Amino acid sequence: MRGKHLSAVLVTTAAALFTTAATAQEVILKVSHMWPTTALGHQQLVPWCDKIAAESNNRMKCQIYPAMQIGGTPTQVFQQVVDGIADIGWTLPGYNSGRFPSVEVFELPFMSHKAETTSRALWEYYEKYGQKDFAQVKPLAFHVHDNGQAHNSKRPIQTMEDFKGLKMRAPTRLTNKMLAEMGASPVGMPMPAVVEAVSKGVIDGYLLPWEIVPSMKLHELTRYHSETAATEPALYSAVFVVAMNKAKYDSLPADLKQVIDANSGIELSARLGRAWDDSAAPSREVAIRNGNQFNTIPASETSKWRGIGDKIAAEWVTEVTAKGYPGQAMLDEARKLVEKHRAQ
CATH class of the missing domain: 3.40.190.170 (Bacterial extracellular solute-binding protein, family 7)
Incomplete structure (x- = not known):
């Protein structure tokens, strides 16, 4: 009996050590987008990646592939996320015409006054009407850009x-x-x-x-x-989505899922919209100087x-x-x- 008890303790201990090792294993998220590194999108993504790394004690990090360095074309980013070629992708649903009818409403003429507030509206709208269209991925943010x-x-x-x-x-x-x-x-x-x-x-x-x-x-x-x-x-306005591969998200331990959840949703959507609002004046100034x-x-x-x-x-x-x-x-x-x- 004593031997059986010892064996059970050893098995339990080994399982616990294995679980701890698996939990502590570093997760690398492959992140793909179409922009050059000088563009606002890339510059917004870097601090987001830094934040999830810090909040996960560096157990979850990004490997960013700007300007389609992961391969393919901008129109393929969403499908790359669905297929797991990229773990996270940032793209325009409109690049896949007819695939996402629900959020296209925000691309109608004269819908938006300000990117930050419209992006908040867009996320709330997605939760009511867009989940079927985006069921193949886990959306992290929806946003629009500053006034076109x-x-x-x-x-x-x-x-x-x-x-x-x-x-x-x-x-x-x-x-x-x-x-x-x-x-x-x-x-x-x-x-x-x-x-x-x-x-x-x-x-x-x-x-x-x-x-x-x-x-x-x-x-x-x-x-x-x-x-x-x-x-x-x-x-x-044009609609953007930051989307994550569902299987990759589901494979994360609960605490890393919480890090992703805490850094996505309506607040991330609004922050991205606000960054575009704030970018308009200095970007316009470049053309003035020209x-x-x-x-x-x-x-x-x-x-x-x-x-x-x-x-x-x-x-x-x-x-x-x-x-x-x-x-x-x-x-x-x-x-x-x-x-x-x-x-x-």
Whole structure:
């Protein structure tokens, strides 16, 4: 009996030691994104990785692959996360057109006034309407960028007629629809392709937030910058998602899961949105120093454009309703949440 008791103690002790060793084993998270290391996205990711390393006592660390160094293209980032090629990826759902109808509502024209508050609204909206679309991953954050503006190499855009004949890049399906309604020729392409497209004359300009412009040196290629009035909602916004491979998350011990959970969700979403808001003025200053030309599109003009936004929103409701989503309820909820967080 004494021998059996001793054997049981040894087995229990060995199991405990094995569990402790497994728990203490260092976890390396492969993190993939499309931006260069000079871009705001990468610069926001580094302190996030430092924070989860510190809070896990360096048991969980990131190995970051910027500018698609992990392989593939920007349009493949989400699937790389699903497949486990990357443990965490940061991308635009809109790069996979039609795959994520729920959050596309935040890419409708004139939805956002400020990235921080809209990103809070977006996370809250996801919890109600987006979980089915993103069931293959564990979302860590959803956010939008600072207000998108119109930049081109041909002329100032002061009225809708000024869009006519311009070949303009936009990042999302709905923004392409808006450009077509305004008379431009929309050209869809991932962000990394824009610099070459502008320099070779494939496109005349693009819709982008300010942060991207100097990081890609686009202010050296496009002279004219047309901005909506501060009192008006953004011409457009694009949705970003930071997503984690579900199996990787599920494999973590409980305390490391808590570290991830404490550093994700609505507060991370808001922090990322705020970083984009804060980036707009210094990024714009780079174009000012370059001697570029600026103009503000008056609110009286953009109020006419908002009719196009309403038309595209109605078409979006019809499209997603046909796919089995409660389209009108989703649009109403998104608008309500944007206003709720603006007022707080």
